[in-house]
Amino acid sequence: MQGRMTINTVLTKTMKKITTLLLCYICFFSTISYADEHLEKDELLWQFSLGTFWVDSTMTQLVGANSHFSAPGLLIDAKIEYKNFYLNTHSGDFYGGSDLGYQLVIEDGWGIDAILGSYQQPFNESGYYENEDQVPELAGIKEREHDLSLGFAYYFNHGEFQTVTELVFDVFGDSDGWLFHFDTTRNFELRNWDVWLNIGANYYSSAFIDYYYGIDADEATAFRPEYVVSNTSSLYLQLQADYPIAENWVFSAGASGFIYSSHIVESPIVHSRHARVFFAGVKYVF
Amino acid sequence: MYFKMISFCSLLVTSMSYAQTKDEGPTEILNVMPSKCVALNEGRTCYTDVKFAVTAPDVGDYCLRESGTKKILQCWANTRTFMYTLNFGSTESISYELISKQKRDTLAVTTIEVNWVHKIKSKKRRWRIF
Structure with missing residues (x-):
């Protein structure tokens, strides 16, 4: 068991290094080769939006912690594009996270991007929300921080659907794990309304998900035994x-x-x- | 916090009222409401019901038509004032003109502007909530 874990750890770290080097290599050379072909995209495109939203959310519940949140909140979004780079950032209580990407291949109906983003909600002894008091059931656990995952995304359109698959490694986070993401979106244009339905799935490596929900030996207590989370998947539906x-x-x-x-x-x-x-809410787009 | 929220909401409502009312500028002969149609993204067909109100200088025979294609929307005989509701749907701005059948002349021109909110189309259609 110890041997298998060691091999897995070495393998994961090697994959992280390969991913990082591969992405740097591809980004560098595709920048040179695509520079002349994409002169029309050299202008800096940006868009900011500011809004107010009412949000009611219930997260996957941690023992003893408050997982329900319901309140109005401010929302700030930014979208920036320059050459093949793009940055989408979201702040607020339900969006959250950022996507930094570089479009490596842009073809009709499909494309490949190098991407950097976060996929997992952080938490600590207080649960998901930092302003809460320490939760007795979570006392003594280490802080689970945001992952900062780097990898590739493959996009393709088929009929009315847009599908994306992503394979990312938590290169800059602490989990040493990887994650495979898949989602497909169907957009409905109903006069001026834009309605979209998104169905997705994630497959988390054991190292990735164990960083968040596993219990290490130094966190174990009489009521909280040591625990290793194996490979895990998730499904979601968004409208x-x-x-x-x-x-x-x-x-x-x-x-x-x-x-x-x-x-x-x-x-x-x-x-x-x-x-x-x-x-539900409104936003002003600058 | 709640005071800030209320202040922000007030600002939103005020700005939205301004955004909606600034489109209502009248013209003398040919009035149109609304004069702008807003879609979410560039290239998207924008839909709205547009009301034309005509107050011609004299009683006569008039027609409303598209400026570019010269397609007649409707004609009216022996009248001076009339209304017309157009089920507008277009990806780009379109001009309309009021013509006099007797004088074979264009009396007034108005344009329904098509604008869009987002300059950059979202690459991803999902939230990073979890």
Whole structure:
């Protein structure tokens, strides 16, 4: 068992190094080769939006911790594109995270990007929300920080669907794991309404998911035994509707449901494997 | 925090009211409401019901038509004022003109502008919530 873990760790670290080097190599050489072909995209494109949203969310419940959040909140989004680079950032209580990408291959109907982003919600002894008091059931656990995963995304369109697959390694985070993501989106244009349905799945390597929901020896107590989380998957469904209220103003509303595979609740710090979000609000697009 | 939120909401409502009312500028002969159609993204067909209100200087026979294609929307005989509702749907701005059948002349021209909110189309259609 010890030997297998060591081999896995070495393999994961080697994969991280290979991924990083490969991405640097591809980005560098594709920048040179594509530079002349994409002169029309040399201009800097940017878009910021500021809005207020009501959000009601329930995260996968950690034992003893508050996993429900319901309040109005501010939302700040930024989209920046320059040459083949793009940056999408979201702040607020339900969006969250950023996507930094570089378009390596751009073809009709498909493309390949190098991507950097976060896929997992951080938490600590207080649960998901930092302003909460320490939760007795979580006391003594180490902080689980955001992953910062680097990898490739392959996009393709088929009929009315847009599908993306992503393979990323937590190169800059602490998990030493990897994650495979798949999702497909169907967009419905109903007069000026834009309604999209997104169905997705994630497959987390044991190292990745264990960093969040496993219990290390130095965290174990009489009530919280040591635990290793094996490879895990999750499924989710998202529905969002957007409507242009006026020039620069957009109304959005959406709902999402999410579920981990059943064994996640065997972790001593996980109480439920479901999560859901509802939101509605308006934003001003600059 | 809640005071800030209320202030921000007030600012939103005020700005939105301004955004909607600034489109209502009248013209003398040919009034159109609304004069702007807003879509989410460039290239997207924008839909709205546009109301034309005509107050011609004299009683006569008039027609409304598209400026570019010269397609007649509707004609009216022996009248001075009339209304017309157009089920507008276009990816680009379109001009309309009021013509007098007797004088074979264009009396007024107005344009329905098509604008869009997002300059950059989202590459990803999902949230990073979890």
